[in-house]
Amino acid sequence: MESYFNWNQLLAHIMQLEQEGLVTRTFRRLDPERQRAVIMAILDEAVEKGPVSINIKQVAGRANVSVGSLYQYFGSRERLLDFTVELCVRFMNDLFNLFRPYLITLPIREGLQAYLAGGVEWMNTQAGLLRFFARAAYHSDSDLSEQVVRPIANTMREIVRDMLQAAIDRGEVRPDIDLDATSRILHALTIAVGDSQMLPYLNTYFQITGEDMSSDRVLMALIDLVLNGIVLRRESE
DSSP states (O other), X not given: OGGGOOHHHHXXXXXXXXXXXXXXXXXXXXXXXXXXXXXXXXXXXXXXXXXXXXXXXXXXXXXXOOHHHHHHHHSSHHHHHHHHHHHHHHHHHHHHHHHHHHHHHSOHHHHHHHHHHHHHHHHTTOHHHHHHHHHHXXXXXXXXXXXXXXXXXXXXXXXXXXXXXXXXXXXXXXXXXXXXXXXXXXXXXXXXXXXXXXXXXXXXXXXXXXTTBOHHHHHHHHHHHHHHHHBOOOTTO
């Protein structure tokens, strides 16, 4: 996980979370290596168990600090949990935004394939984050919906919109499409296909894949369906 994290961006997050009262100045004043050890311990524990189910003793053990030190850094278990939730949301958004410039430079077909297949592959390695996000998205928790789902979903939808806009600028997609509406529809379609591959109970309902229907086949069909509706056709075609 550490290879995905931008530590300069981390400092900005920590300062903002301190202003929001979720972490103490004591933590910000730690040696950078100690900060990194604590943050990675929190993220690793959150990935394994989910942000709201982390074990403080396990975090302390992973970071090689005392439980008392964690209370000095965060003040209470509740604030540590709130900090973890916020950090995970920002971590996921940072990751999406890390790949945004790459995705928008790809031809639209390759970009959509990389966006969906890559997202599913990565999330399937993050069991705790996946369970946490599924709970927030599908279990009617209004607080988590606003705190977690909306900011991440907004980023995802904006990336889809940026990919479509870049494809229009390159002459791949018709310039007369309703860009915002099309982005929302494509965002919803990719969620239906992607989440059904990460959460089997959704696939039972959506019937996306099965014994005789592979995820690659469905992905290609989805992209064909979308592009047949929005690609720019040349007169010779």
